[in-house]
Every structure is written in structure tokens, then in C-alpha cells.
Amino acid sequence: MTIERIPPPNYPRVEFGRRITAFGIDFLIVWLVSSLLGTSSLGIQFLQILVFAIAWLVLRVVVVYNNQGQSLGRYALDMRVLAVEGGRVPDLQTLLKREAIIGVGALLLAIALSNIIRNPTAILLILPLAIDCGTAVSDTQLRQALHDRYARTIIVSARRGYSLDIKIKRMLETLQRNVRR
DSSP: OOOOOOOOOOOOOOOHHHHHHHHHHHHHHHHHHHTTTOOSSSSSOOOHHHHHHHHHHHHIIIHHHTTTTHHHHHHTTTTEEEETTSSOOOOHHHHHHHHHHHHHHHHHHHHHHHHHEEEOOGGGGGGHHHHHHHHHHHOOSSSHHHHHHTTTTEEEOOSSSOHHHHHHHHHHHHHHHHHHH
């Protein structure tokens, strides 16, 4: 008798660009909050790192757990995070594992952006995040990044949200029609 792995149900796929945009919205919110504590000295300060980590965990774990799998960025673009097995919002421990991995990449991105003018080699700090999220491009079935595979989660389209991407497309189409006239 062999054990066969049952494939997960077919979830609505989310385009990679929408995932990046949702991540960008969440990242900008957390980065702005943490950068308010910045000073003019070189590098990124310990207090900024601490505030970034706390704000990241609040926005990407607590809010997601209490908001049906949606952070602010995912809510804006009609997406949510689910556990692959069961199709429900992941528990707190799973969300902590997932967001600890992506949070380190986001923190390195924040450090790189804060130091890019003084030290152009800081751009190399983006590599862990690029490698982690780049795996979602090559995964044609579930589009899971490394942090999703480790935590056994998936990002799916949701009916609940603000539909920011659709609203922007409509505005651009209207603007384009008005310019042509």
C-alpha cells in the first residue's frame, strides 16, 4: 500500500504583480512608521529595527489573523492567505513562521533603502528577499514563495476587499479616453 499525496483544491491564482503590490503597500506602511524614529546618523538604528519588527508582526500577523487572512495590502487588492491543507486562515504559529522569514527580507530591504545613497553596495541586501519571493514565479501550480512553502500557506484571490487595482485600471482607462478626445 502506497501513500499518495492528495493535491490541494484549485484556488484562484493571484498574479505575481498583485502580490508584489500588496507586499509593497504593507512594507511602505511599516517602513514609514519605523522611519519616523530615524536620526541623521549613518545606518539604521536599533530602535528603528525594533519598531519595524513590532509593526511588521502587528500588521502581518495580528491583523491577518483577525481579518480573515488579509493585511492592509492584501485587503486593498482582494487577496488573502490560507493554509494549504484545510483552506482556512492559518493559526498564529504558522503566521509567525511565515512572517518571520519574509519579515527578515523586508527588514533587509528597509536597511538597503535607508543606506543606498551612502553605500550603493547596500542593494545586495535585497537578494534574500528576491530569492525568497522569486520562487513564486517558477512555481506554476500554487505560486508559493519559499516562506509559503515552509509555512504551508498560499495566497489566493478573495471576494472581500477594496479592489484597488481594478479601480486604478478604470481610472486610467477613463483618463486615456479623455486624453484621446
